[in-house]
Amino acid sequence: MKKYELTQNSIKINNRTLYQIRTLKDFGSVKKGNLGGYIVSEKNLSHDGNCWVSGNAQVSENARVYGNAEVYGKAQVSGNAQVSGNAWVYGKAQVSGNVRVSGNALVYENALVSENAMVSGNAQVYGKAQVYGKAQVYGKARVYGDTWVYGNASVYGNAQVYGNARVSENARVSGNVHVYGNAQVSGNARLGYIPIDFDCDFDPYKTLKEILNCPEILPALSGLNKNLDKLISTILTKTST
Numbered sequence: 001m002k003k004y005e006l007t008q009n010s011i012k013i014n015n016r017t018l019y020q021i022r023t024l025k026d027f028g029s030v031k032k033g034n035l036g037g038y039i040v041s042e043k044n045l046s047h048d049g050n051c052w053v054s055g056n057a058q059v060s061e062n063a064r065v066y067g068n069a070e071v072y073g074k075a076q077v078s079g080n081a082q083v084s085g086n087a088w089v090y091g092k093a094q095v096s097g098n099v100r101v102s103g104n105a106l107v108y109e110n111a112l113v114s115e116n117a118m119v120s121g122n123a124q125v126y127g128k129a130q131v132y133g134k135a136q137v138y139g140k141a142r143v144y145g146d147t148w149v150y151g152n153a154s155v156y157g158n159a160q161v162y163g164n165a166r167v168s169e170n171a172r173v174s175g176n177v178h179v180y181g182n183a184q185v186s187g188n189a190r191l192g193y194i195p196i197d198f199d200c201d202f203d204p205y206k207t208l209k210e211i212l213n214c215p216e217i218l219p220a221l222s223g224l225n226k227n228l229d230k231l232i233s234t235i236l237t238k239t240s241t
Contacts, residue, residue: 003027003047004036011038011058018058021045028052028068037071057090069101073108087119091126103138111144123155127162135167145180153185157192 002024009020018038025032028050037057039045044059045052046066053059054072061078065071069083073090077083081099089095091108097115101107105119109126113119117131120138125131127144135149139156143149146164153167157174161167163181171185174192179185 001025002042004045006039006042007035009035013058013060016040016060018060021053030054051084055090063095067102075108079114085120093126097132105138117150121156129162139174141173151186159192 004021004023006019007022010017018040020038021036023030023032023034023036030052037053037055037059039053039059040061044063044065049066050068051065052070053065055074057071057073057075059065059071059077063077063079063081065077065083067084067086069085069087071077071083071089073092075089075091075093077089077095079096079098081095081097083089083095083101085102085104087101087103087105089101089107091110093107093109093111095101095107095113099113100118100120101113103120104122106124106126107113107119110128111125112130113125114132116134118136118138119125119131121140123137123139123141125137125143127146129143129145129147131137131143131149133150134152136154137143137149137156140158141155142160142162143155145162147161149155149161149167151168151170153169153171155161155167155173158176159173161173161179165179165181165183167173167179167185169186171187171189172192173179173185177191179191185191
């Protein structure tokens with residue numbers, strides 16, 4: 001049995017007609033007879049799972065909402081975008097292009113996710129943040145404020161990017177790293193781990209000790225991984241004499 005129907009209530013967006021939907025049965029937190037948001041056709045919203053479009057939200061073009069995902073508020077999902085899993089898109093957020101929003105991800109407030117970007121896991125994108133190109137935000141990462149993450153950049157782990165920061169090209173921001181203010185991370189930059197070239201004439205333990213003495217690095221590395229903690233302890237022990 002179908003869980004919703006298209007009503008005669010409609011709006012016009014870019015010469016395309018979107019119809020308000022109404023539930024035909026109870027599911028999730030939605031009751032039979034409730035009015036929802038606006039879609040172009042049943043291709044936009046699955047009849048399976050607890051997925052739903054509500055409020056003044058719009059799902060148009062070839063976009064799809066399925067699984068237990070929810071789109072609500074004044075959010076707009078368009079293009080070939082897919083919102084799935086337990087993901088939520090709400091507020092005045094816009095998701096377009098070939099974007100994938102999945103897992104337990106949240107995209108909200110005035111955030112914009114477009115082109116071929118992906119937001120997944122427990123990641124959150126909000127404020128006026130923009131994630132586009134082939135950028136990926138996943139894990140427990142937070143991207144917010146007026147931040148832009150674009151190109152082939154990735155933000156993941158427990159990383160946070162906020163303020164007016166820019167992360168672009170092939171940059172990777174991970175771990176517990178915070179990038180904020182007017183910071184710009186680009187090229188092949190890697191924040192969240194320390195690449196060491198051991199194929200040269202130096203004492204690796206002393207070099208690592210110097211790195212670990214940096215006040216912002218040791219706290220960021222501690223507790224991430226048991227093996228890493230053991231390595232850090234070994235380095236500090238060997239260089240203490």
